[in-house]
Amino acid sequence: MSNAKSLEQLEQKQDFIRRHIGPTPAQVSDMLAALNVSSVEELITQTVPAGIRLEQGLTVGESRTEVEALSYLKSVASQNKIFKSYIGQGYHPTHVPNVILRNVLENPGWYTAYTPYQPEIAQGRLESLLNFQTLTIDITGLDLASASLLDEATAAAEAMALSKRVSKAKKANAFFVAEDVHTQTIDVVKTRAEQFGFDVIVGPASDAANHDIFGALFQYPTTSGEVVDLTDLIAQVQDKKAIACVAADIMSLMLLKAPGKLGADVVLGSAQRFGVPMGYGGPHAAFFATRDAYKRSLPGRIIGVSKDRLGNDALRMAMQTREQHIRREKANSNICTAQVLLANMAAFYAVYHGPQGLKTIAQRINRFASILATGLKAKGVSLKHDTWFDTITVVADNKADIVARALAAETNFATNHEGEFSVSVNETTTRADVAALFDIILGEGHGLDVAALDAQVSSDDITGIPASLVRDDEILTHPNFNSYHSETEMLRYIKRLENKDLALNHSMISLGSCTMKLNATAEMIPVTWPEFAELHPFCPLDQAQGYQTMIGELHDWLVNITGYDAVSMQPNSGAQGEYAGLIAIRKYHESRGEGHRNICLIPSSAHGTNPATAQMASMKVVVVACDKEGNIDMADLRAKAEDVSENLACIMVTYPSTHGVYEESIREVCDIIHSHGGQVYMDGANMNAQVGVTSPGFIGSDVSHLNLHKTFCIPHGGGGPGVGPIGVKSHLAPFMPNHSIINVPGTTEGNGAVSAAPYGSAAILPISWAYITMMGSEGLKQATEMAIVNANYLTEKLSAHYPILYRGQNNRVAHECIVDLRPLKEASGITEMDIAKRLMDYGFHAPTMSFPVAGTLMIEPTESESKVEIDRFIEAMISIREEVRKVENGEWSVENNPLVFAPHTQADVLGNEWDRAYDRFYAAFPVKAVAKDKFWPTVTRIDDVLGDRNLICSCPAVETYAE
Structure with missing residues (x-):
C-alpha cells in the first residue's frame, strides 16, 4: 500500500474524531499558549496525578468512519428478527406518527435540550410536559401527576415507597401485589422492598385485605387480559388504612372507567403505546398520578404553572421535584431523571390524535380482540376470561403445537404460564393479522371469516368490557388536545414549542457535571432503525441476536x-x-x-x-x-x-x-x-x-x-x-x-x-x-484530553475577572471549574441567579448554579466546543462582570440594572414604557455576537415562590386562553 493511500485512509478514520472534538489544531495551539504549556501532554502531566495515569492505552480498536460504523451496525441489526408481536405484558407495537418521528425524536432541537432548571428558556418542552401531566390526570381520574418516571415497573416500586410514607397503617410492614400484575413489575417491586426491609405478599387480588398491609398493587386490565372492577378491592384496602395503587394500560383507559373513579389512591403505567417504539425495552415514559393530599410525597418531577415578572403565565419545575438534591437522604426518591423526550412523544401523540382519535384507536384494538375471542369461542376454544380489552388468554392442551406454528409464522405470543398463552392485539393489527391468528391457533381450514365476525361483534355490541366499567366521562377537553389534528397544524405546534427552547443546536450548554457535549447525528440514526426499534423485550433471544x-x-x-x-x-x-x-x-x-x-x-x-x-x-x-x-x-x-x-x-x-x-x-x-x-x-x-x-x-x-x-x-x-x-x-x-x-x-x-x-x-x-x-481508542483519549484543555483555558481566561473556587495540583482544574460569585454578591447585591438569567440575554444556558457550593457557577465546556464558542462564552461572562461592576460603583442601582431584570423578552424590550437605567438595545444586544443569532426567551423572570405556593400541574383553564 502506498504512503499516500495509507495517509488518506488514516485521515478518513480520523474524520469523526475531528468532527467530534471542537477545537482545531491551530485553536489548540492558541489555548496551550494561553496556559503557558508547550503540548497537550504537558498539560495532562500537570493536571492528572502521575500515580493514577494509565500505563497502557485503551484497546477498543481503531476508529471507524461514520460510513463504516453504520454499515457494520446495520449488518449487526439485521441479525434481529422482527416477528409479529402479540406478547403484550406492557409492551406493544405502535405507529409513531411521522410528524412526531421526524420533528421530535429525530430533531436535535428536542433531543439535545437540558433538564428545564432554567425555565425561561425551556417553555416549549415545559408546555409539552404539562400536556403529558394533563393527559395523565384526565385518564387516571386523579388530582396530581408527575412529568414521567423511568418505566412502569420502577413507577410501581415508587408507588410502594409512597404508600409507606403516607399510609396511616404505620405498624404494617407488608405490601400486597396481585399475582396478575405484570411479572417484571413484581420482580422490580420485590427488589425495592428487599432493600427497604418490606415484606411483599403476592397472591390473588381478592386476598389483599386479608393481610396486614400498608399498600396494595393491582393491574387494570390484568396481565392476562381480564377487566376487573376493582372498586370493592380498593375500598377493602383503604378500610385497613392502606394505600390502593393501580397499574393501568394507557390505551385501555380511553375506554375503561378511570381507576381514580374506582377509588384508587395512586395510578401508574407506561405511556409506550402512545407512539413510542418498543425498542427492546425502552426508553419509555411511565405516568404516575396520585391524590392532592400526597403531593409532597410524589417522586420525580412536577411541572407547575406560575407567573413571570410581567404577570404572564409561565411554567417551571415545582420545588419538590428537586428534593433529591436539596433533601439528600431525606428525599422522596433518588430519581432525578424523567423520561422527558419520550413523555413529550406520548403527549404529542395525544395532541395529534385528540380525544376522539385516541378513542377510535382504542375501539379498533378492542374490536379486533373481540373478533378474535368470538371466533375462538365459536370453535370451542377455552378462554381464561370472559372480559378483555386487547388481550385474550387461551387455555390449550396443544399449546406447544400452537406456539410452534406461531414461531413458524414469525409470530410471538406470551407463553409465560403453563397450559396457556396470551395474544395481545395492538394499534398495528390488521384484519389480515386476525385471519392469520385464526390460522395459527386453529389450523388452516377453520372456516372463520373475519368480516362476518366483525359484523357480528358490531351488531351484538361485543366489547369484552363490563358495562359498569365503560368510561362515560369527557376527557382531554383542553384546546391543546383539540386543535392540531392536521399535519400542518401539528408541525407548526411542534415548531412553535421548539422555538421557545434553547438546546445544543443553538449554543454551548456549559453545565458542570452534566457534560452537554455533541450528540452526533451518525450516533442517533440507528435508534429509529426498525431492526432496533420494533423488538419486544421479552422476545426469544434467538430473535434478538443483533442486540x-x-x-x-x-x-x-x-x-x-x-x-x-x-x-x-x-x-x-x-x-x-x-x-x-x-x-x-x-x-x-x-x-x-x-x-x-x-x-x-x-x-x-x-x-x-x-x-x-x-x-x-x-x-x-x-x-x-x-x-x-x-x-x-x-x-x-x-x-x-x-x-x-x-x-x-x-x-x-x-x-x-x-x-x-x-x-x-x-x-x-x-x-x-x-x-x-x-x-x-x-x-x-x-x-x-x-x-x-x-x-x-x-x-x-x-x-x-x-x-x-x-x-x-x-x-x-x-x-x-x-x-x-x-x-x-x-x-x-x-x-x-x-x-x-x-x-x-x-x-x-x-x-x-x-x-x-x-x-x-x-x-x-x-x-x-x-x-x-467511531472515536476508537485514540479518539476517546483525545476527547478526555481536550475536555481538560478547554476547561483549563476557560478557567485561565475567567480567573482574571472572577475568583475560581478550587484548583488541583499545579493550579489546574479537571474538566470543569467553579466560579465563586459570593464576593460579587456581597459587594454588589447581584446574585448567582441574576447572572444565570442575564446569560440568557447573551444566548447561553447558565452553567450549573449553586452546586456543589451555594453562590457559585460550575462550568464545563466539554471537548466538543470550539475555541470560538468558548471565547464567545468568555466574552459574555466578562461583559456581565462589567455590568456587576457598574452596580458596585453606583452607576446602576441594585434595583435597576440589566441583571435583575434579566432575561429580557421581545415584549419587555419593545413595551411602551421603559424606566430602566440602561438602554433597550443594550438589554437585548449587550455584545455584537448576540445580534448575529439572537435567541429570545419567551417569558421574563419566573416567580418560583408563587409557583410552589399555588401548585397547578395541568394545563391552564380555557379561560386563560381567551384572555
Whole structure:
C-alpha cells in the first residue's frame, strides 16, 4: 500500500474524531499558549496525578468512519428478527406518527435540550410536559401527576415507597401485589422492598385485605387480559388504612372507567403505546398520578404553572421535584431523571390524535380482540376470561403445537404460564393479522371469516368490557388536545414549542457535571432503525441476536474503558445505576456473613442523588468533611472510617471530585475504605475526565455507574432518557441485576431486577456503541484530553475577572471549574441567579448554579466546543462582570440594572414604557455576537415562590386562553 493511500485512509478514520472534538489544531495551539504549556501532554502531566495515569492505552480498536460504523451496525441489526408481536405484558407495537418521528425524536432541537432548571428558556418542552401531566390526570381520574418516571415497573416500586410514607397503617410492614400484575413489575417491586426491609405478599387480588398491609398493587386490565372492577378491592384496602395503587394500560383507559373513579389512591403505567417504539425495552415514559393530599410525597418531577415578572403565565419545575438534591437522604426518591423526550412523544401523540382519535384507536384494538375471542369461542376454544380489552388468554392442551406454528409464522405470543398463552392485539393489527391468528391457533381450514365476525361483534355490541366499567366521562377537553389534528397544524405546534427552547443546536450548554457535549447525528440514526426499534423485550433471544452482539461489544468496550470486570446494562438512569451498585455491595457483604454492614460514607460535596440512593438501599449516611481546597478531608475520613469500621459498607465518591479537581489522595481513600472491610463506589458523573487517561478500576474502585447520557453521548432529551449501566470488579459481578422473564447472561439466576426490561433502555445503547467505535481508542483519549484543555483555558481566561473556587495540583482544574460569585454578591447585591438569567440575554444556558457550593457557577465546556464558542462564552461572562461592576460603583442601582431584570423578552424590550437605567438595545444586544443569532426567551423572570405556593400541574383553564 502506498504512503499516500495509507495517509488518506488514516485521515478518513480520523474524520469523526475531528468532527467530534471542537477545537482545531491551530485553536489548540492558541489555548496551550494561553496556559503557558508547550503540548497537550504537558498539560495532562500537570493536571492528572502521575500515580493514577494509565500505563497502557485503551484497546477498543481503531476508529471507524461514520460510513463504516453504520454499515457494520446495520449488518449487526439485521441479525434481529422482527416477528409479529402479540406478547403484550406492557409492551406493544405502535405507529409513531411521522410528524412526531421526524420533528421530535429525530430533531436535535428536542433531543439535545437540558433538564428545564432554567425555565425561561425551556417553555416549549415545559408546555409539552404539562400536556403529558394533563393527559395523565384526565385518564387516571386523579388530582396530581408527575412529568414521567423511568418505566412502569420502577413507577410501581415508587408507588410502594409512597404508600409507606403516607399510609396511616404505620405498624404494617407488608405490601400486597396481585399475582396478575405484570411479572417484571413484581420482580422490580420485590427488589425495592428487599432493600427497604418490606415484606411483599403476592397472591390473588381478592386476598389483599386479608393481610396486614400498608399498600396494595393491582393491574387494570390484568396481565392476562381480564377487566376487573376493582372498586370493592380498593375500598377493602383503604378500610385497613392502606394505600390502593393501580397499574393501568394507557390505551385501555380511553375506554375503561378511570381507576381514580374506582377509588384508587395512586395510578401508574407506561405511556409506550402512545407512539413510542418498543425498542427492546425502552426508553419509555411511565405516568404516575396520585391524590392532592400526597403531593409532597410524589417522586420525580412536577411541572407547575406560575407567573413571570410581567404577570404572564409561565411554567417551571415545582420545588419538590428537586428534593433529591436539596433533601439528600431525606428525599422522596433518588430519581432525578424523567423520561422527558419520550413523555413529550406520548403527549404529542395525544395532541395529534385528540380525544376522539385516541378513542377510535382504542375501539379498533378492542374490536379486533373481540373478533378474535368470538371466533375462538365459536370453535370451542377455552378462554381464561370472559372480559378483555386487547388481550385474550387461551387455555390449550396443544399449546406447544400452537406456539410452534406461531414461531413458524414469525409470530410471538406470551407463553409465560403453563397450559396457556396470551395474544395481545395492538394499534398495528390488521384484519389480515386476525385471519392469520385464526390460522395459527386453529389450523388452516377453520372456516372463520373475519368480516362476518366483525359484523357480528358490531351488531351484538361485543366489547369484552363490563358495562359498569365503560368510561362515560369527557376527557382531554383542553384546546391543546383539540386543535392540531392536521399535519400542518401539528408541525407548526411542534415548531412553535421548539422555538421557545434553547438546546445544543443553538449554543454551548456549559453545565458542570452534566457534560452537554455533541450528540452526533451518525450516533442517533440507528435508534429509529426498525431492526432496533420494533423488538419486544421479552422476545426469544434467538430473535434478538443483533442486540446481543451490539450489547456484547459495548459491554467489552466499557469493561476496557472502566477497568472493571463486568458491566450490567439494565439500570435506565444514573440514579438507578447508583441503586443497582449499592445493592451489589449489600449482597456481597451478606454473602460473606456481614449483612450488618450498613453505613455509607459520603463526602459533603457529593451529588444529592448519592445520599438519596444510600437511603433507598437502607444504608445510614455518614458525611465526610471536605477541606478548604475542596478535597476530601483525609483526617476526617480516617476518623469516620475507624469509628464505623465494623459496620462500614462503602463510600460513595466522585472522581474527579465534584469540585472539579483530580484529588491526589484518591488511591489512599480506596485503601482506607478497603482496610476497614468496605467497598468503594465511584460515581460515574465525571467519567468524561477519565476515559483513556485513568479509570475507576485502575484507581481502586469496586463499582461505578456510567452516565451514558454524559460521557458516552446519549442526549439529555430535555431531562431524559438516561442510561446508567454499572461496572463492577469480579467479586461483585455475581450480584448484578437479572430478570425474571429473560435471564441476563453473566448474572446470577434469581437476582432481582432494578428495571422493567432486561437490558433497560436498550434502544439507545447504539448511540454509545457508535460513539466509542467511531472515536476508537485514540479518539476517546483525545476527547478526555481536550475536555481538560478547554476547561483549563476557560478557567485561565475567567480567573482574571472572577475568583475560581478550587484548583488541583499545579493550579489546574479537571474538566470543569467553579466560579465563586459570593464576593460579587456581597459587594454588589447581584446574585448567582441574576447572572444565570442575564446569560440568557447573551444566548447561553447558565452553567450549573449553586452546586456543589451555594453562590457559585460550575462550568464545563466539554471537548466538543470550539475555541470560538468558548471565547464567545468568555466574552459574555466578562461583559456581565462589567455590568456587576457598574452596580458596585453606583452607576446602576441594585434595583435597576440589566441583571435583575434579566432575561429580557421581545415584549419587555419593545413595551411602551421603559424606566430602566440602561438602554433597550443594550438589554437585548449587550455584545455584537448576540445580534448575529439572537435567541429570545419567551417569558421574563419566573416567580418560583408563587409557583410552589399555588401548585397547578395541568394545563391552564380555557379561560386563560381567551384572555
